[in-house]
Amino acid sequence: MGRAPCCDKENVKRGPWSPEEDAKLKDYIEKQGTGGNWIALPHKAGLRRCGKSCRLRWLNYLRPNIRHGDFTEEEDKIIYSLYASIGSRWSVIAAHLQGRTDNDIKNYWNTKLKKKLIASMAPPSHHHLATATSSSPSPSHYNMINSLLPYNPSVSTNQLLTPQGMMMTMMGQQQQQLLYQEDMGSLVNSANSNKFIMSHQEHSQEQSTNNGIMLLSDVRSGSSTTSTVTRVKMEHLDHHHHHEEDERSMSSVVMEDYGMEEIKQLISSSCTSSNNSLWFDENKTEDKFMLYY
DNA sequence: AAGCAGGGCAACCGCGAGAAT
């Protein structure tokens, strides 16, 4: 049995609100309050609108102290930071920004901030692992990441962001498979570079730890702890002889199309330090990862 | 000046959670 409609869609007005409707709604709520019942409110207020529409209009435009447009850099940082920590929970983010609505922040993110982030994050747009001589991300790239880092008690930001460090995010299943089959394979097989050792662990419960291992997970559900994970451990074959090469090499996989989840992971991913171990969750097939190394 | 494309944003849709019955 389906859900009963919240209002009679045949008899409610839709589309943009007129100044008269705004005035009616504002006047009614200021005098009577919402009464805790949005469904009944439009009838009482003399509006031919769906209750949900009234609620949206009030919350996003009519209630006092709403601010629109002109996000400050400080607000940008807060949004980045919270997005990295909690993802697209716009209402929670909005709660941290006085006078901003979740809808405004969502729109601002989708139309501007995300692009800003991608522009900053995106080195040359190749789908291939770069060659050993490919360019490293620009300093601004790392600066951006610095400002985006999610809370991660186990890893310092310096460790994450040095050009010799690593950054990880998620890519789609296809790319992930591609990475397994081709990119990782080529890396594993690459002779005089770093050695990648990949192993599977069933039902691992290990998470981000102080020794630099990190498990990428859905920050909202935090549900990846019992998932099957694949461990990718990178070891230097010869710590004494590869420093120069390490500095030159910057292998990257860059996606041209970033979805919401990718962006979130892009921000929320962090990385490793001393032993260069990475974890990612195989079961999250929608997830995508990108590896700078 | 007209047509087109892309971006921005207001509003809608559908779902999950929780309250009420």
Added chain:
DNA sequence: TATTCTCGCGGTTGCCCTGCT
């Protein structure tokens, strides 16, 4: 306890505006 209903949320749509050709 099961069912129904409302609220609140995030994702998506579609209109309008602006800039480009």
